[in-house]
Amino acid sequence: MTNSGNSRRRFIQHSVGGLVVSASLASPETAAVSADGAVRIANPVSGDVLRTAGRLSADGMHLFEQERPIPVAGKADVLVCGAGPAGVAAALAAARTGVSVQLIEVAGCLGGVWTAGLLTKILDSENKSGIMVELLREFSNRGSEVARQTRGTVYDPEIAKLVLEELCVKAGVRIRLHTRLVGAVTDERNRVVAVLTESRNGREAWQAERFVDCSGDGDLAAHAGCRFDVGVGAECTCQPMSMLALLTGVDPQEIGPYIRESGSAAKSRLLGLMEEHGIAPSYRAPTLRHLHSGIYSLMTNHEYGVSAFDADAITAATLRARREIHEIVDGLRKVGGPWQNLSVVATAEQIGVREGRRIRGRYAITAEDLATGLRHEQAVCTARFPIDVHALAADGNKEVDRNFRENGSKPYNIPYPALVAADVDGLLMAGRCISGDFIAHSSYRVTGNSVPMGEAAGRAAAVSVQQNVMPHELDWNAVKSQ
Numbered sequence: 366m367t368n369s370g371n372s373r374r375r376f377i378q379h380s381v382g383g384l385v386v387s388a389s390l391a392s393p394e395t396a397a398v399s400a401d402g403a404v405r406i407a408n409p410v411s412g413d414v415l416r417t418a419g420r421l422s423a424d425g426m427h428l429f430e431q432e433r434p435i436p437v438a439g440k441a442d443v444l445v446c447g448a449g450p451a452g453v454a455a456a457l458a459a460a461r462t463g464v465s466v467q468l469i470e471v472a473g474c475l476g477g478v479w480t481a482g483l484l485t486k487i488l489d490s491e492n493k494s495g496i497m498v499e500l501l502r503e504f505s506n507r508g509s510e511v512a513r514q515t516r517g518t519v520y521d522p523e524i525a526k527l528v529l530e531e532l533c534v535k536a537g538v539r540i541r542l543h544t545r546l547v548g549a550v551t552d553e554r555n556r557v558v559a560v561l562t563e564s565r566n567g568r569e570a571w572q573a574e575r576f577v578d579c580s581g582d583g584d585l586a587a588h589a590g591c592r593f594d595v596g597v598g599a600e601c602t603c604q605p606m607s608m609l610a611l612l613t614g615v616d617p618q619e620i621g622p623y624i625r626e627s628g629s630a631a632k633s634r635l636l637g638l639m640e641e642h643g644i645a646p647s648y649r650a651p652t653l654r655h656l657h658s659g660i661y662s663l664m665t666n667h668e669y670g671v672s673a674f675d676a677d678a679i680t681a682a683t684l685r686a687r688r689e690i691h692e693i694v695d696g697l698r699k700v701g702g703p704w705q706n707l708s709v710v711a712t713a714e715q716i717g718v719r720e721g722r723r724i725r726g727r728y729a730i731t732a733e734d735l736a737t738g739l740r741h742e743q744a745v746c747t748a749r750f751p752i753d754v755h756a757l758a759a760d761g762n763k764e765v766d767r768n769f770r771e772n773g774s775k776p777y778n779i780p781y782p783a784l785v786a787a788d789v790d791g792l793l794m795a796g797r798c799i800s801g802d803f804i805a806h807s808s809y810r811v812t813g814n815s816v817p818m819g820e821a822a823g824r825a826a827a828v829s830v831q832q833n834v835m836p837h838e839l840d841w842n843a844v845k846s847q
């Protein structure tokens with residue numbers, strides 16, 4: 366270790382008014398100023414840690430970061446945050462329209478809840494066109510017999526990962542995984558002009574002409590200062606989170622009646638079997654799907670009252686959920702017979718989040734729109750999935766809260782303006798963070814709707830760059846006919 370190395374490691378120093386938390390960002394020899402003035406800091410190979418200079422307040426409750434140059438990691442016409450079903454569709458649509466696209470994803474794969482969440486079922490896709498049809502075809506053709514029989518709606522998450530990566534690479538989408546968006550910058554015209562991320566590269570800035578928030582939780586829009594709504598009622602109560610798992614060790618012929626694709630009674634049959642043997646799952650409509658060759662997915666967990674914005678609460682829910690899945694599988698194994706070799710292949714790396722922020726857009730889809738079957742002149746797609754609010758608290762039926770279904774729903778349009786942020790310019794949303802109320806969200810959130818929303822938002826973002834107008838100045842019918 367050199368002297369300068371030693372001094373760099375002296376990152377805790379006392380000073381007047383607080384604590385200096387860091388001495389330097391990087392070795393002088395690893396920092397370089399590029400032609401456009403951005404400071405690029407190469408990943409240190411010497412074992413140095415990139416640290417932020419800062420001062421801890423006297424009361425020890427806050428840390429003031431020192432101003433520092435953030436390297437601009439990339440510039441694109443369209444930047445998409447979040448590579449779930451909505452984000453992948455947005456990135457593909459924008460790239461295929463002929464603009465440069467940067468896709469930023471915090472997980473280590475594309476697909477969001479489809480892959481990192483181990484979902485395995487696409488709902489409300491049957492009446493869709495475009496990228497949704499293309500994905501179903503790929504999932505079916507490259508998947509198992511089950512995938513083919515279900516026209517790609519029951520898919521293998523590993524096939525999905527590969528298909529999504531291949532399509533994005535082929536379309537020329539620049540992909541950055543393992544990178545979390547942590548900030549957004551607007552200019553004096555109220556346009557989003559840059560976002561900030563954190564990754565193994567440290568803190569980076571990304572510039573783009575247009576942005577699409579497909580983070581599910583509305584992270585980009587919230588950082589840009591957009592208004593949003595969360596959950597229902599004064600407590601902002603949200604639908605429960607759920608962890609999914611992949612299982613193996615049972616013969617599909619022997620447990621056929623418990624497999625969801627055998628009919629809707631499969632859920633109550635499986636619940637009956639569990640309860641008969643003293644297993645009380647936190648979600649009382651257990652769903653077991655056979656994917657292929659004795660590999661199954663299981664959804665039988667609810668984590669009630671967990672905020673999507675509280676990392677400690679999500680951590681605790683994740684640990685509880687994983688333990689519950691293993692306990693349930695242990696319990697089913699003790700049933701014996703065809704279940705005696707049941708075991709867990711994998712639990713989802715990401716617990717499934719049903720609800721985050723609903724960003725205020727230029728149209729808000731409401732329960733009334735579902736009840737009347739909204740027809741809108743700028744319809745992006747038609748949603749047919751019913752109102753689906755899972756039990757909000759553990760003291761209910763631990764299944765579905767039917768109170769929210771009182772006014773019913775008919776097929777309804779998702780209007781383009783619901784994808785356009787109301788409070789800043791140059792920002793669209795797609796997926797579960799679009800503009801709508803609690804009840805409407807419980808229906809349009811499913812992935813058969815997220816994909817066409819993403820496709821529309823990505824295409825509109827690209828066209829708005831090409832025509833040098835803001836997304837809210839576009840008419841969806843003109844965009845779609847291009």
Ligand SMILES: Cc1cc2nc3c(=O)[nH]c(=O)nc-3n(C[C@H](O)[C@H](O)[C@H](O)COP(=O)(O)OP(=O)(O)OC[C@H]3O[C@@H](n4cnc5c(N)ncnc54)[C@H](O)[C@@H]3O)c2cc1C
Nearest residue numbers: 447449450451471477478488546581607717796797810812
């Ligand atoms: C347990 C559960 C079961 C469900 N069952 C079904 C079902 O059977 N069928 C169905 O169609 N739908 C189902 N849904 C609903 C559906 O999964 C979601 O509403 C859907 O995933 C929405 O897609 P999305 O692309 O908006 O969000 P997501 O799939 O959540 O994707 C968001 C992506 O953004 C990334 N991200 C988030 N924040 C950041 C950030 N700050 N920086 C970078 N990346 C970020 C995430 O890692 C993720 O990849 C279910 C949901 C849950 C939770």
